[in-house]
Amino acid sequence: MKPPRFAYHDPRSLDEALALLAEHGDDGKALAGGQSLVPLLNFRLAQPEHLIDLNRIGALAGITRRAGRLHIGTMTRQSTLEHSALVRDGWPLLTEALTYVAHAQIRNRGTVGGSVAHADPAAELPVAFNALDARFRVASRRGERTVAAADFFVTHLTTALEADEALVEIEVPPTPAGTGHAFTEYARRHGDFALGGAAALVTVDESGTCTRAALALLAAGPTPARAPEAERALVGAGVDAQAATEAAARATAEIHPTGDIHGSGEYRRDLVEVMVRRAIELANERAVSTREAGRSANGASGG
Ligand SMILES: Cc1cc2nc3c(=O)[nH]c(=O)nc-3n(C[C@H](O)[C@H](O)[C@H](O)COP(=O)(O)OP(=O)(O)OC[C@H]3O[C@@H](n4cnc5c(N)ncnc54)[C@H](O)[C@@H]3O)c2cc1C
Numbered sequence: 001m002k003p004p005r006f007a008y009h010d011p012r013s014l015d016e017a018l019a020l021l022a023e024h025g026d027d028g029k030a031l032a033g034g035q036s037l038v039p040l041l042n043f044r045l046a047q048p049e050h051l052i053d054l055n056r057i058g059a060l061a062g063i064t065r066r067a068g069r070l071h072i073g074t075m076t077r078q079s080t081l082e083h084s085a086l087v088r089d090g091w092p093l094l095t096e097a098l099t100y101v102a103h104a105q106i107r108n109r110g111t112v113g114g115s116v117a118h119a120d121p122a123a124e125l126p127v128a129f130n131a132l133d134a135r136f137r138v139a140s141r142r143g144e145r146t147v148a149a150a151d152f153f154v155t156h157l158t159t160a161l162e163a164d165e166a167l168v169e170i171e172v173p174p175t176p177a178g179t180g181h182a183f184t185e186y187a188r189r190h191g192d193f194a195l196g197g198a199a200a201l202v203t204v205d206e207s208g209t210c211t212r213a214a215l216a217l218l219a220a221g222p223t224p225a226r227a228p229e230a231e232r233a234l235v236g237a238g239v240d241a242q243a244a245t246e247a248a249a250r251a252t253a254e255i256h257p258t259g260d261i262h263g264s265g266e267y268r269r270d271l272v273e274v275m276v277r278r279a280i281e282l283a284n285e286r287a288v289s290t291r292e293a294g295r296s297a298n299g300a301s302g303g
Pocket residue numbers: 029030031032033034035036037038039054074100101102103106109110111112113114115117118122123124125161165166167168191192193194
């Protein structure tokens with residue numbers, strides 16, 4: 001299929017892009033990597049009259065750490081994020097999540113901001129950003145605002161972005177010392193959209209007691225939801241197999257994934273529960289080994 005006719009705009013600065021979005025946002029769309037938008041155009045599922053291409057705005061791409069926080073420009077390619085040593089060292093949940101996103105060719109072209117703005121509930125990055133308490137910086141000619149991940153994803157393929165707004169940056173806070181991460185998912189073939197999955201961050205103190213947990217669910221509903229009750233239930237004791245199993249059951253008690261040709265709603269619910277349990281167990285294992293490694297290093301330097 002060929003896309004419908006549209007006017008193509010090629011702004012060279014964010015100001016120019018925002019002016020175009022202010023003028024055409026109601027019947028136009030930003031174009032980032034095109035890996036979701038172009039198929040939608042070709043299938044005529046989206047028919048914008050104007051496309052505002054963000055690819056020539058160099059200032060929108062880049063990864064930096066400022067005051068301990070990670071800043072990712074919206075046009076940063078997914079593969080750049082995947083291979084960033086800064087991200088791997090400080091925010092390894094993002095690196096792990098990216099290994100499940102599509103295929104290398106798509107990650108080379110697809111952008112971090114495009115994945116967030118597209119808001120597919122089976123997309124990995126929104127889930128990881130939600131678990132990490134990320135904030136999204138959004139701009140329009142009316143000004144700038146910052147939206148917490150918890151408020152950004154409204155429903156399937158719908159975000160808090162207004163028609164004249166562009167997502168410009170994603171800001172991720174640091175995780176506390178003693179934190180382990182895990183991203184788990186199941187897809188029929190590697191690179192396919194997930195049938196279910198989860199992101200987990202577990203923080204433990206020196207004695208192995210869980211002091212903080214963050215859980216976010218993949219492909220479990222219309223948005224990448226957190227599981228606050230299950231998170232609270234993990235805090236205050238060591239995370240053993242029973243605690244992980246109970247927290248996973250609690251996290252998925254209220255979810256109602258939609259069934260399709262790949263699996264019934266019931267199958268998907270059970271799958272997400274297993275993925276959450278495995279994510280909690282792996283994140284906890286990694287948190288405990290981080291603490292043990294810290295103790296051995298201190299012991300070695302003390303001796
Ligand atoms: C075969 C295939 C398999 C895939 N598998 C996966 C997968 O397993 N997991 C996964 O997460 N993704 C997958 N994807 C999608 C891929 O990750 C896309 O790159 C991503 O969803 C969209 O990013 P993009 O930069 O290509 O955005 P585009 O396709 O250019 O845009 C997507 C949407 O976001 C809007 N948008 C983009 N940038 C901005 C911005 N800065 N401000 C406001 N609005 C903006 C656009 O207007 C559009 O509505 C797959 C894609 C393909 C083709």
